[in-house]
Amino acid sequence: GQSLEQPSEVTAVEGAIVQINCTYQTSGFYGLSWYQQHDGGAPTFLSYNGLDGLEETGRFSSFLSRSDSYGYLLLQELQMKDSASYFCAVGSGNTGKLIFGQGTTLQVKP
Amino acid sequence: DAGVIQSPRHEVTEMGQEVTLRCKPISGHDYLFWYRQTMMRGLELLIYFNNNVPIDDSGMPEDRFSAKMPNASFSTLKIQPSEPRDSAVYFCASSPGTNNEQFFGPGTRLTVL
Numbered sequence: 001g002q003s004l005e006q007p008s009e010v011t012a013v014e015g016a017i018v019q020i021n022c023t024y025q026t027s028g029f030y031g032l033s034w035y036q037q038h039d040g041g042a043p044t045f046l047s048y049n050g051l052d053g054l055e056e057t058g059r060f061s062s063f064l065s066r067s068d069s070y071g072y073l074l075l076q077e078l079q080m081k082d083s084a085s086y087f088c089a090v091g092s093g094n095t096g097k098l099i100f101g102q103g104t105t106l107q108v109k110p
Numbered sequence: 111d112a113g114v115i116q117s118p119r120h121e122v123t124e125m126g127q128e129v130t131l132r133c134k135p136i137s138g139h140d141y142l143f144w145y146r147q148t149m150m151r152g153l154e155l156l157i158y159f160n161n162n163v164p165i166d167d168s169g170m171p172e173d174r175f176s177a178k179m180p181n182a183s184f185s186t187l188k189i190q191p192s193e194p195r196d197s198a199v200y201f202c203a204s205s206p207g208t209n210n211e212q213f214f215g216p217g218t219r220l221t222v223l
Binding site: 030031032033041042043044045048050087089091094095096097098099100101102103 | 203215
């Protein structure tokens with residue numbers, strides 16, 4: 001089967017750094033992605049890791065270790081607007097299909 | 111481009127009624143996905159299409175659910191008959207390829223009374 005695990009909730013203060021971990025079990029692994037979803041909104045794509053290592057996009061970075069079936073999303077210089085749910089998702093073979101984790105709710109406090 | 115378009119944005123219906131959700135993907139995207147999101151079950155893939163052909167419908171909960179994609183610019187998800195447990199937000203997403211970047215529509219919030 002396929003499964004992903006990520007923490008259900010994380011709280012941090014404005015300006016801080018937070019890391020959201022994701023571990024996965026899947027057959028035909030085809031990359032790890034991260035999506036952000038604000039309350040009442042739609043998921044939006046943040047990042048993709050197809051190979052091991054770190055990908056950086058502005059204040060957000062994402063890391064993948066395929067040997068450990070593990071990845072994380074790192075958010076720096078947290079802002080109030082970063083309060084949202086963050087989902088990791090794994091690609092299932094070269095099919096375009098994604099399996100999503102249950103999501104991590106990030107609350108940023110002043 | 112206007113992004114993925116879904117209609118209606120909100121739907122309230124009574125148990126037993128037929129519900130049809132509509133989606134227009136981004137032009138040129140070959141993949142179209144239907145998801146359902148609830149607090150209990152999270153974001154679940156129901157079915158997806160590649161070049162208008164259904165590829166994987168293993169996530170469709172039961173025979174009451176059906177989806178079609180008659181052309182590259184339109185897809186429907188139908189529930190007949192609807193039940194209260196179908197209440198959820200239904201998202202349509204499209205993608206140009208298999209690089210894991212999917213573009214989601216605003217969703218349809220369905221309430222079945």
